[in-house]
Amino acid sequence: MEHLDAELLSLRALGETPGTEADADHLATCPECAATLQGFQRVAEIATLEPAGITLDRPSARTWTAIHQALGLSPALAADPLARPGGQADQPAAPPAEVETPSTPDDGLAAAPIPLRPGGKNRRRPRLWMAAAAAGIILGTAAGWTAAGVLGQGGTPSAAPTQSGPVALVLAETPLTPLAAHTGSGEAQVEQLPDGTRQLTIRLSAEKTSGYRQVWVGTSDLSGMVSLGVLADGTGTFTIPTGIDLAQYPVVDISNQAYNGNPAHSDDSVARGKLSPKA
């Protein structure tokens, strides 16, 4: 059989399933066509990359000083641009106002075990999306540097953090209720630290699971999930990347992940809740 048409392979890479069964058989056994498809898939994956979960480090301050000196730049530019107001380092977290106010206190989402990848014609996107998100999973760090800033996605610059003194401000919280076949319950709370960082604290009662427990925030319809890290004990604190708008990602989800190296959401959620803003 001849090699598959590149047109067919490119549509497959975009999540469509054109072609015959014979085409699929050919693809399964032909390294050349598989490699072509993989190249296309890589493009789709990169193009739909979700940068918010990817953490970046920052160069030391002396690096800018060295550049400044070597190039003989204007003295007005002597200060490290990374430390400048409006730089990512100083970017305050989203204000409380960004947290969505649910029209009803309980829309049933917290309790209802909604499948992560609902059927329907729009199945494709979550899959592409999940793969991309999986590629970018990084534990939250105190630095809060994320690729979202590089890709210009850090959200709208917001007003200065409230000057109410050096205490953490509770932005939102939710009870975590167990999903089918699970028993663990607890609560989730989002706090804003004095430096603007938002932290999600999870408390979840012990439950024997087959794998490890991973913490996610997700969109209301669960079509988008961002991993914040692994919940080792009953309590864990995770930094919410500045690029994450909690109004868009109000769902807190804890999954049971198998030790199989697959970083995507397992579809096996242990407990879930939807954040309500705290007045």
Added chain:
Amino acid sequence: MEAAATRDWDPGLDQAFAGGDENALAEAYRRLSPLVYTLALRSLGERNAADDVTQEVFIRAWKSRTMYRPEVARLPAWLVGITRNAINDALSARARQRHVEEAVVQLLPDPAAGPADGSVEAVADRLILDDELEHLGDPQQAILRLAFYDDLTHDQISSRLNLPLGTVKSHIRRSLTRLRTRLEVEHGTP
């Protein structure tokens, strides 16, 4: 939620940089030095070496700004290219050094540097892809954006843009091939 690297990037910055505005250099540093640094750190494994590469990249970029063509590439994509060159240079220099010293001291990687991390490379690739996407022209660009970000099938794109099905399909094939080639060239595996 759709990342929009180059769409969010002010083209005025590219022009200002090419025109020698030092503020544009500082702004490029503010926006892109964490990515440059993290790419270097993941490849070289040492913070000092990554700082050196970051320094080198921005110095090189500024010194060759008269060769930079804003109409050919956006600044983020251009800087990623320079970064990858500078990292390769640092790796070759290290290999030569190792050869000379013949394992006198085995350099221990900085544990703080973390493991090699493909996701940072993916962010860099994303800047490259966004750049290439911008240069596809229309309707190719519109077609791919609908496929990637609005998640439309080629059927739906065809009716949305009122283009024949065959045209949409061949545009998708050609555009994906072009983007794939650009990524491969970027990684030295044509």
